[in-house]
Amino acid sequence: MTPKTMKTILAGALPAVFLMLATGPASAIDFYLRAEAITKLMPDPAGGPDIPIAMWAFARDDLFQGLELEAASIPGPRLVVPPGDTTLNIHVDNNLAVPISIVMPGQVTALTPTMFTDATGRQRARAFTHETPAGNLTAVTYSWTGLRPGTYLYHSGSHPQIQVQMGLYGAMTHDAVVGQAYGGVAYDTETLLLYSEIDPAIHAAVAGGTYVPFGDPATQMTSTVGYEPKYFLINGEPFRPGITTDIPVGSVGTTILLRFLNAGQQSKAPLLLGQYMHVVSENGSLYPFSKERYVLFLPAGNTRDALMTPAVGQDGRYPIFDRMLNLSNAGAPTPGGMLRHLVVTP
Amino acid sequence: MKGQCLTISRGCTVAVMLAAVSWATNAAAAITGITGSSFSLTAKAGHIAGGDGVSLLTWGYSDGAGTMQYPGPTMIVNQGTIVTIDFRNELPVASSIIFPGQVGVTATAILGTGVPGMLTLEAPASSAATTTIRYTFTADHAGTFQYQSGTRPDLQVDMGLIGVLIVRPSGFPLDQWAYNHVDSVYDREYLFLYSEMDYTFHFRTELGLPVDTTTSWPVYWFINGRSLPNTVDPDNVPWLPTQPYGALVRMHPGENMLMRSVNARGNVHPQHPHGNNHRVLARDGRLLESTAGAGADLAETIFTANYTPGQTEDAIFYWTGYKLGFDIYGHAPGDPLEPFEYAPDHGKPLPVFLPSQLEITYGGGYSGSPFLGSMGDLPPGNGGLNFFGGMMYPWHSHHEKEVVNNDIFPGGAFTLLIIESWGTPIP
Numbered sequence: 112m113t114p115k116t117m118k119t120i121l122a123g124a125l126p127a128v129f130l131m132l133a134t135g136p137a138s139a140i141d142f143y144l145r146a147e148a149i150t151k152l153m154p155d156p157a158g159g160p161d162i163p164i165a166m167w168a169f170a171r172d173d174l175f176q177g178l179e180l181e182a183a184s185i186p187g188p189r190l191v192v193p194p195g196d197t198t199l200n201i202h203v204d205n206n207l208a209v210p211i212s213i214v215m216p217g218q219v220t221a222l223t224p225t226m227f228t229d230a231t232g233r234q235r236a237r238a239f240t241h242e243t244p245a246g247n248l249t250a251v252t253y254s255w256t257g258l259r260p261g262t263y264l265y266h267s268g269s270h271p272q273i274q275v276q277m278g279l280y281g282a283m284t285h286d287a288v289v290g291q292a293y294g295g296v297a298y299d300t301e302t303l304l305l306y307s308e309i310d311p312a313i314h315a316a317v318a319g320g321t322y323v324p325f326g327d328p329a330t331q332m333t334s335t336v337g338y339e340p341k342y343f344l345i346n347g348e349p350f351r352p353g354i355t356t357d358i359p360v361g362s363v364g365t366t367i368l369l370r371f372l373n374a375g376q377q378s379k380a381p382l383l384l385g386q387y388m389h390v391v392s393e394n395g396s397l398y399p400f401s402k403e404r405y406v407l408f409l410p411a412g413n414t415r416d417a418l419m420t421p422a423v424g425q426d427g428r429y430p431i432f433d434r435m436l437n438l439s440n441a442g443a444p445t446p447g448g449m450l451r452h453l454v455v456t457p
Numbered sequence: 458m459k460g461q462c463l464t465i466s467r468g469c470t471v472a473v474m475l476a477a478v479s480w481a482t483n484a485a486a487a488i489t490g491i492t493g494s495s496f497s498l499t500a501k502a503g504h505i506a507g508g509d510g511v512s513l514l515t516w517g518y519s520d521g522a523g524t525m526q527y528p529g530p531t532m533i534v535n536q537g538t539i540v541t542i543d544f545r546n547e548l549p550v551a552s553s554i555i556f557p558g559q560v561g562v563t564a565t566a567i568l569g570t571g572v573p574g575m576l577t578l579e580a581p582a583s584s585a586a587t588t589t590i591r592y593t594f595t596a597d598h599a600g601t602f603q604y605q606s607g608t609r610p611d612l613q614v615d616m617g618l619i620g621v622l623i624v625r626p627s628g629f630p631l632d633q634w635a636y637n638h639v640d641s642v643y644d645r646e647y648l649f650l651y652s653e654m655d656y657t658f659h660f661r662t663e664l665g666l667p668v669d670t671t672t673s674w675p676v677y678w679f680i681n682g683r684s685l686p687n688t689v690d691p692d693n694v695p696w697l698p699t700q701p702y703g704a705l706v707r708m709h710p711g712e713n714m715l716m717r718s719v720n721a722r723g724n725v726h727p728q729h730p731h732g733n734n735h736r737v738l739a740r741d742g743r744l745l746e747s748t749a750g751a752g753a754d755l756a757e758t759i760f761t762a763n764y765t766p767g768q769t770e771d772a773i774f775y776w777t778g779y780k781l782g783f784d785i786y787g788h789a790p791g792d793p794l795e796p797f798e799y800a801p802d803h804g805k806p807l808p809v810f811l812p813s814q815l816e817i818t819y820g821g822g823y824s825g826s827p828f829l830g831s832m833g834d835l836p837p838g839n840g841g842l843n844f845f846g847g848m849m850y851p852w853h854s855h856h857e858k859e860v861v862n863n864d865i866f867p868g869g870a871f872t873l874l875i876i877e878s879w880g881t882p883i884p
Contacts, residue, residue, distance in 0.1 A: 156669075341671050352575070378725060380766045382557055384576060384607075387743070400755055403743040405558045408725070408765040425560070430576045434557075434767035436611040436723035442669030446575045446609065 139198035142190050143172040143250070144213075146205045146243075146279060147183040153309065153342050154351060156443035164311055164342075165318030166278040167207055175202050175250035185347040186305050186374060187281030190265065194286045197258045201265070202250035203243040210242040213253045214268035215283060216412060217395040220255045225269070230325075239268035260287035260294070261395030262303075262370040262414040272335045272376075273322065276313055280374040281305075292416055293397045298368035300361035304431070306409065306449060307347070308340035308375040311441075338376060343437035343448035350450040351440070360419070362456040363426050367419040369453075373409045379449065380434040382406040386425070388417035406434050419455075426457040486645025486883070488623065488717065489692050489702060490531030494538045497521040498529060498554065499585060500606070500618060501547040503699045507677045508684030508869065509862035513656060514663040515699065516548055516616040526701050527682040528650050528721065529604070529620030536599045536627045536637075543567070544590045546580035552618065553579040554592055555607035557767055558742045562594040576607035599626035599636045600742030601717040601769040603650075611670040611723075615658050619721035621650055624742075635715055635771050636744050640752035643715035643773060645883070647706050651764065651854070651870060652722040653678045656863070673723070678859040678869035680704040685860070685871040704872040706852065707883045710829075711797025714774045720764035726859065727763045731850035732776050732874055734758040739771040761855055776876055778829070783807050785848075786878070787828035796879050822849045822873075830878025847875035 149168045152161035169187030171180045181188045192199055199218075205211050212225070225238040243251035263283045267274035282305055287294045292301075316322035316332040323331040342349050361367035369388065373379050382405060389401040393415050407415055432438060433449035440447030498518040503525030505515045518529030534540050546552045555577050556562050564571070564578035569588030571578040580590045606618035626637045635641035653675035658668045680688050681702035688704040690697065708714045716735060720726055738753040739745060745755035764770060777797045778785040783805045786795055790804030807827055811817075814836055821842035825833025831846045843849065853860050854870040862868030877883055 339671070350575075380768075382767045384555055384557060385560060385562065387558075387560070387741070400747050402740070402745075404741045404768075406741060406765055406767040408763075408768075432576065432610070434723065434765070436614060436670070436673070436766070438609070438611040439670045442667075442671050444609070444667060448611070450575060 138196055139200060140192050140196040141200045141202060142188075143175055143177065143202050143204065144169045144187065145172055145176075145179075145183070146203065146207050146211055148207060149183050149185075149278075151185055151278075151347075153311070154349060154440045154443065154447065156441040158443075162311070164309055165314045167274065168278045169281055172204065176204055185278045185344070186307065187265070187279070189281060189303065190283040192258060192283065192285040194260075194288050196285075197256065199255045199258055199283070199285075201253045203247075203253065204250065205243040205245055205247050208245050209274075210238070210244050210269055211274060211279060212238045212240050212242045212268040213265055214239050215255060215263055215265045217261070217263045217414070218255045218259060219257065220253075237269065239271075242269055258285055259395050260285050260292065261392060261397075262292075262372060262416050263395055264372050264374055264412065264414060266374060273313070273317060275374065276308075276310065276335070276376070277317060280307065282370070282372050284370060292368055293392060296391055296397065296416075296418070297366060298418065299365035301368040301370060302358055302360045302453070303346070303370045303372070304381070304451070305346050305372040306375055306379045306381075306433070307344045307373075308377065308437075309342035309344065310338055310340045311342070313338070340375070340377070340437075341441040343433065343439075345449055345451055349440050350438075350447050352446050355451070357428060357452045357454045360453045360455060363421045363423045365420075367421070367455070369417045369419060371407060371409050371415040371417065373411055373413050376411050378408065378410045378435065379437070380406055380408055381431050381449075382434040383419070383453075384430045384432070385427070386419055386421060386429050388419055390415055390417045392416045419453075421455045426455050429453045429455065488531060488533070488646050488648045490533040490621075490623065491520055492533045494534060495541050495543070496530075496532055497543045497545070499545045499547060500552045500580075501525045503527075505617070505682070505699050506687070506697060507654075507656075507862055508687055509865050511656065511677075511863065513654060513659040513677070515659065516552075516613060516618050517699065518554075518618060518620055524698060526699055527617045528652070528702070529618070531621045531623060531648060531702070532604075533623045533625065534596050535625050535629065536596060538596050540594055540596050542592045544580060544592060545585040545588070546582070547585045548582065550582050550613075551579045551608050552613060553577050553590065553607040554604055556592065556594060556602065556604050556622065558598075558600075558602045558769070559594045559596070562592055564590055564592050567591045574608050576610075579608050596622075596624045598742055599624045600739060601635075601719060601771055602742050603719045603721055603767065603769060605721065611673075612658060612662075612668055614722065615654055615670070615673065615675075616662065617654075619650070619652055621648060621717070621719055623717065635717075636739060636753075638744065638750075638752040640754075640756070641715075641738050641744070641771070641773075642713060644712040645708060646715040646717060647704075648681060648702070649704065649716060649718040649728070650681050650702075651679070651718070651720050651726050651728070652682070653724065653859070653870075675722070675724070676861075676863045678854060680870050680872050684862050685868045688872040706872065706874040707847070707877055708774075708776070708874070709877055709879050709881075709883065710777045710795070712775070716770075716772045716774055718762065718764060718770045718772070720766050720768050723766050725763050725765060726870065727761050727855040728852070728870075729761050729855040730774060730852040730874065732876070733774060734760045735762070735772040735774040737762070737770055737772040741769055778802070778876075785829045787826070787831060829876065830880055843875075845877050845881040847877040847881065850874040850876070
């Protein structure tokens with residue numbers, strides 16, 4: 112079951128949709144995200160039926176507890192903030208059984224960490240900012256002003272080693288000017304590539320109630336130290352031979368923007384075979400000079416923006432694969448993992 | 458070849474007359490490889506030796522019908538050449554070659570039938586007698602590039618199907634440049650191809666058992682296909698028939714030494730070349746330049762290089778003993794200057810009193826003298842690995858766990874730089 116895709120291939124279409132939904136002052140945009148428990152199907156390495164993985168995912172509503180606009184998905188709904196909006200408000204409805212929150216590395220806001228007192232009487236942080244309690248009846252809001260242009264990850268700031276792994280992450284993009292990702296960085300078409308991982312053992316422990324910090328190591332998972340992901344996703348799906356479709360990214364003679372994000376816990380190295388990329392930014396910060404590379408270093412939690420400018424005659428199908436070689440679906444001997452084919456039309 | 462002692466002041470000084478062996482640049486100081494425009498590579502199985510003596514089944518590329526080698530042959534071509542590589546496959550699985558950084562690579566079966574794979578056209582299993590895949594591209598950019606298997610790379614790259622492609626700029630060898638700009642001039646070049654292996658992949662493959670590549674946990678690390686202590690052996694030693702390339706680095710003070718570095722495996726390696734910073738000129742076969750033709754005006758000097766998997770990097774390393782604070786040759790103030798010697802330190806004494814020999818334990822790399830090009834007395838059984846009185850620096854991965862051979866130190870991705878005096882010939 113493929114999640115609702117947010118891959119924008121024509122700049123301008125989605126921002127117009129979001130402008131219509133904006134409430135409040137013209138320079139602000141509001142999104143209503145709802146956290147749900149879902150099941151996601153991953154390929155069985157032995158070739159049997161797909162394996163259900165318990166996950167937590169964001170959905171998007173039109174209002175707090177209003178009508179669903181986008182079903183819960185991995186990654187979560189892409190938040191496209193139009194160039195004119197410099198204030199972003201995310202209102203959260205939490206249908207999980209644990210408190211969550213939202214942080215957005217690279218965007219500046221005041222954080223109010225949620226603290227608790229541990230068994231030895233010490234003040235410890237449980238979340239990077241204020242929380243949305245389980246089953247909240249009124250919206251809890253997270254706001255950013257003076258929004259910077261670029262490509263950013265949003266994710267839970269509560270117990271992140273569990274909650275982000277469980278699926279509470281998504282992308283936020285904000286162009287400086289219509290058709291320019293940053294001032295002076297114009298593009299014709301864009302594609303978002305969000306990398307993430309699944310360690311099924313953690314999901315099973317969380318869903319089964321056997322993830323217990325300070326629990327009994329013999330029967331419970333007491334930490335994520337033994338993290339060993341088995342599924343490697345781009346935009347929420349591993350590569351499945353014969354099933355995964357090519358990604359049309361644009362045509363020759365144009366400027367194609369590739370937005371890379373890594374919501375996983377391990378670094379990745381997307382390698383574009385047959386073309387070079389011009390990497391223009393990292394984590395929303397524009398480089399003074401772009402970097403001409405065929406392989407990109409994408410650490411955990413990072414974003415990169417890169418431009419492809421295929422010349423006339425360079426139409427074709429370009430593989431992009433993780434050169435850290437996360438290319439298997441849980442050990443299956445067939446191609447899988449972080450592989451896609453980008454199609455450039457003549 | 459040892460020099461004659463001229464003076465006996467602070468030990469023996471190697472005769473400067475040996476410096477008649479030219480210190481002008483040259484072509485002898487080049488990376489070992491195969492040249493031309495048409496190549497034949499065959500994927501085949503063999504065994505390599507880890508630095509602890511383990512024997513690992515390896516899949517590597519051979520030059521034509523030759524012995525399997527790890528890494529594959531370093532192909533050296535001239536810019537603008539139309540390169541054709543005829544690939545045959547003797548492995549029990551389908552395989553292929555991809556060329557990151559090359560644009561417009563075509564792949565066709567010139568004999569038999571290829572199989573379209575995820576990344577390129579593949580040769581079926583055990584098809585060397587019936588199938589040849591020809592990969593063709595124009596090497597239109599100078600630089601350092603890698604090649605590797607394009608079939609199940611998560612397994613086949615670990616198994617050893619990696620290699621390097623070097624493209625010489627137009628005008629080479631008249632100008633010993635790495636790119637088409639004087640910023641990339643060099644006197645000698647060395648290759649550093651970093652890789653690693655999870656030995657369970659190799660043992661299981663040898664036994665015909667399936668491999669789950671998501672469990673990858675390498676414990677052997679290599680530079681140019683060898684682990685310490687073999688990294689410091691010369692090229693083509695008979696006891697490493699499937700690992701032809703060494704990684705010992707030797708240079709004279711003042712030379713521009715071009716480091717061509719390639720990360721061929723799947724993890725980041727923070728390489729730490731002691732002795733000086735190095736100036737990175739290019740990555741992924743492209744000069745770090747602000748605009749075309751500007752040269753390496755965006756070059757950066759660093760002391761630890763984090764190579765992204767798949768990435769290549771070209772850098773210049775330079776050493777003169779600048780501001781070490783003592784005369785590295787042990788000169789008296791009236792002695793003539795050596796080439797590239799830092800004149801303000803000329804004649805300055807060693808700033809410490811060396812303890813007596815009976816109070817020190819010597820490693821094999823100590824020549825008996827702290828001065829460059831000098832030898833000295835050593836107690837019996839000490840030293841012996843420093844034939845010319847050079848100054849040795851470790852060049853190693855700074856992921857300290859990678860300087861071992863399956864948990865035995867020293868080993869892994871560790872080699873040596875030896876700064877040799879100008880009297881010492883370096884092949």
